[in-house]
Amino acid sequence: MLLASLNPAAVAAGADIGDAVRIDGVTLSRSDLVGAATSVAERVAGAATVAVLARPTAATVLAVVGALIAGVPVVPVPADVGAAERRHILIDSGAQAWLGELPEDSAGLPHIPVRLHARSWHRYAEPSPDATALIIYTSGTTGPPKGVLVSRRAIAADIDMLAAAWQWTAEDTLVHGLPLYHVHGLVLGLLGSLRIGNRFIHTGKPSPQNYAQAVADGGSLVFGVPTVWSRIVADGDSARAMAPARLLVSGSAALPVPVFDGLADFSGHQPVERYGSTESLITLSTLASGERRPGWVGLPLEGVVTKLIAEDGTAAPHDGETIGALHVQSPTLFDGYLNRPDATAEVRSADGWYHTGDVAVIDAAGMHRIVGRESVDLIKSGGFRIGAGEIETVLLAHPGVSEVAVVGAPDADLGQRIVAFVVGDASPEALIEYVAQELSVHKRPREVRIVDALPRNGMGKLLKKQLLQEF
Incomplete structure (x- = not known):
């Protein structure tokens, strides 16, 4: 069921509790x-x-x-x-x-x-377990949104896999303030709670104060996106209020290392990071009982297999450095795009592999780090393949940077030149030099633009294609 x-x-x-779901003032x-x-x-x-x-x-x-x-x-x-x-x-x-x-x-x-x-x-x-439960529409960054067919079987499998990875039980109280139209808030948060049998609290507005209050009300398993966690860390009292929780989980976008470190310092909890998509649900995660490494999204969940494909079509080495296209096999995969067999065939092979569209590195222990989207986060500059995420991580460690997005802009000489959009008060020259000292010189931005804000969608994900339109 x-x-x-x-x-x-x-x-x-009599298997009832008086407070199964709290949302919008209703219990x-x-x-x-x-x-x-x-x-x-x-x-x-x-x-x-x-x-x-x-x-x-x-x-x-x-x-x-x-x-x-x-x-x-x-x-x-x-x-x-x-x-x-x-x-x-x-x-x-x-x-x-x-x-x-x-x-x-x-x-x-x-x-x-x-x-x-x-x-x-x-x-x-x-x-039937094979029946479609949800048709979730993607963001439509490459045309009109596509309807992703998600089966009941896939949802049940994913929740059970995550329950094992996160030691998630009916004794938990799950807290989040996320939208109910995406996998994170709807499938994991709400349907996960109704499958596992734990208490569920929706905070309404995902403010630091509301999250702190929900944990004070017994929240033990707390879901947030990086924007939420960043605001909680910025409000030190709310971050310290996370201490009584059992597990903090971040997803839907990469969690900046300074935010990871801030949560650990204030609350005593290193957050669990996980990775997935509407098409695959959640397939990778760090474990409640395992290593949680800043910037890494963990290991394949039970039943999931991944592979990394290099630019020449061969298997990329699992050396923690070599970037490749991430492919996934999982019992949680979608059944196709509604009315779009052509689009389905582009990302699902006949033998069951899903081409995620993301680029990643995998180390010898099987830990995965997501570099970003192939379309906007893999930068080919002067013959080098460079991950935008690596540069963003370094820039976020600079005290004069609060937000950053790195893109590859068209360049007649280099193919693409590295451009960083930064929210902060540091000078562009200082930031370029900072990256050159921390990383290989060819990974330094050729240009830094100071901006008031970065474009994001409702889940807090950066909309880099809007930035690229400037070029």
């Missing part, structure tokens, strides 16, 4: 979840696909859970998505109705409201 802790028979027999027990979500299931059973405006509310929780009980695929739609992108998602997915909250522009779809206090105890057969 995908949402194992919501087994109606077990809940009816739901497991009995509340089963009764209200089953009422939702009765209203959507038989639908092909439903769209859910994925704001962090109790209505969203019940909409997603109800559709999963009924075996209806859910399309989580960000509340802040633009009108054109929303229309594309709705048309491409074939969503038949809005379930839960209704956006201002409904695009002509009917609306099925969620009633928090409605109850039904109808029993639904568990859908």
Whole structure:
């Protein structure tokens, strides 16, 4: 059963807690979840696909859970998505109705409201593990967003793999303030909690103070993206308030080493870092019981196999230095892009390997470090292959730098020249010299631009293609 802790028979027999989910000022027990979500299931059973405006509310929780009980695929739609992108998602997915909250522009779809206090105890057969649970749309950096088909089997496998890696049990209280339309917040945070059976607290706004309060309320397993952790570290009191937690987890983007170190210094916890994507879910992680190395995302989870492919198509050595394209085999892989067999074939081979589009290095112990995206983070300059992430890590250690993004700009002589966009108060000349002293000279930026802010999406990921448009 995908949402194992919501087994109606077990809940009816008393396997309930009074505070299973806390979100947006609403507290739901497991009995509340089963009764209200089953009422939702009765209203959507038989639908092909439903769209859910994925704001962090109790209505969203019940909409997603109800559709999963009924075996209806859910399309989580960000509340802040633009009108054109929303229309594309709705048309491409074939969503038949809005379930839960209704956006201002409904695009002509009917609306099925969620009633928090409605109850039904109808029993639904568990859908096939191979059935699609979610259709999650990617960011669309290379064209219109693509719908990623995520099966129930993949979600269950990933949660179980992470439970083993993080020693995650029903005794935990999981805390996060992340969106409910991506893997991190929705699959790991919410569905993970409903499978494992732990208590779940959504902080609402992901402020340092809200995170600190949630840990004070018993939070033991805390999820955040680097932007959140950076703000927590900047607020020393909130970082110190993380000390009672059992495990801090960072993902969705690379965690800067100074933030890793700051969390360790203030809270006594070295954060766990992990790696994955919408297409693969989470496949790599450092372990609750193992080494946590700043800037490295750990080992393959149980059942996951990786390989590193060099530019000439051969296997890249696992020497901790050589950069290669990362490929993954995993029971958590997606079933393809909706309506896009051509795009699916580009990234999934006939023998089951997924080409992640990321470049990485692997050391002799099997630890992985993600260099970045092949398209924007692998810089080919003067005959050298250079990872933007390595330069960013060094620049972030400079006291005059608070944020940085390194890109490869077109250059007639070098092919690409290294350009750093920096938020901070150091001089460009000083930063160029600093990198030249810390790394090989050919890795120094040829240009440093001081900016007020860097473009990011809702998950805090840098939008480097926006920076490259300047060139």
